[in-house]
């Protein structure tokens with residue numbers, strides 16, 4: 001079939017966005033992987049699929065596929081591209097929409113200045129629900145958070161890193177580093193992503209504290225590798241920092257691809273993600 005798509009990004013986290021309301025989409029994981037391939041396909045971190053929702057309280061359904069072809073629960077930067085896409089394509093006459101995802105309902109809103117704010121829902125903080133296996137593991141309490149020791153096998157040596165575990169519908173393991181530019185993201189990112197204590201694998205966040213309302217962040221994403229920004233990873237890092245007593249809401253987050261802003265008022269409350277979304281080009285591909 002000839003597939004129409006729109007190439008977009010949110011702070012450098014890039015997407016192939018597909019209207020599945022006006023196109024019949026039924027791809028295999030191999031076809032999603034092909035679309036995400038930067039040499040043989042279009043190339044993107046994730047593929048985002050726009051569908052009509054069957055829920056009466058939702059305007060759209062939002063499906064997300066990582067570039068490894070796997071479908072995942074949530075994508076924060078993608079939710080901003082999603083609302084820009086449906087407004088620009090005339091699929092809605094509203095600028096604030098409710099979107100059904102595998103992880104629940106989110107509410108992105110297109111602001112008059114072109115920025116987008118998303119109610120990402122409340123973080124899930126019970127390790128077992130992240131999911132993270134705590135059997136025979138002793139955590140270290142810090143503030144309202146618990147830091148969990150992860151043992152990593154590095155070229156025959158063992159290294160232990162302390163991580164906070166947070167779910168934004170998708171799983172995150174966040175650690176503090178002194179300098180994100182020298183953090184061993186490429187080396188330890190895959191080891192954390194595939195650590196056996198994360199039965200659904202995990203996104204690995206590396207957070208540097210600038211001050212109580214400003215961090216720098218790099219994320220080695222599950223199913224992708226390092227991306228220039230990770231929206232849910234940004235939410236998870238700020239939630240972890242606030243629970244550790246190290247950050248105060250709102251927090252400015254410098255990702256490699258741009259700046260995001262997070263507001264969170266505490267347990268049980270939603271995390272608000274604000275940032276950009278850019279349409280790069282329209283395309284077609286035979287698939």
Ligand SMILES: N[C@H](CCC[C@H](N)C(=O)O)C(=O)O
Nearest residue numbers: 075076077170221222231232
């Ligand atoms: N790689 C993530 C999905 C995309 C998340 C990220 N691109 C975002 O903006 O939240 C996962 O496997 O959970």
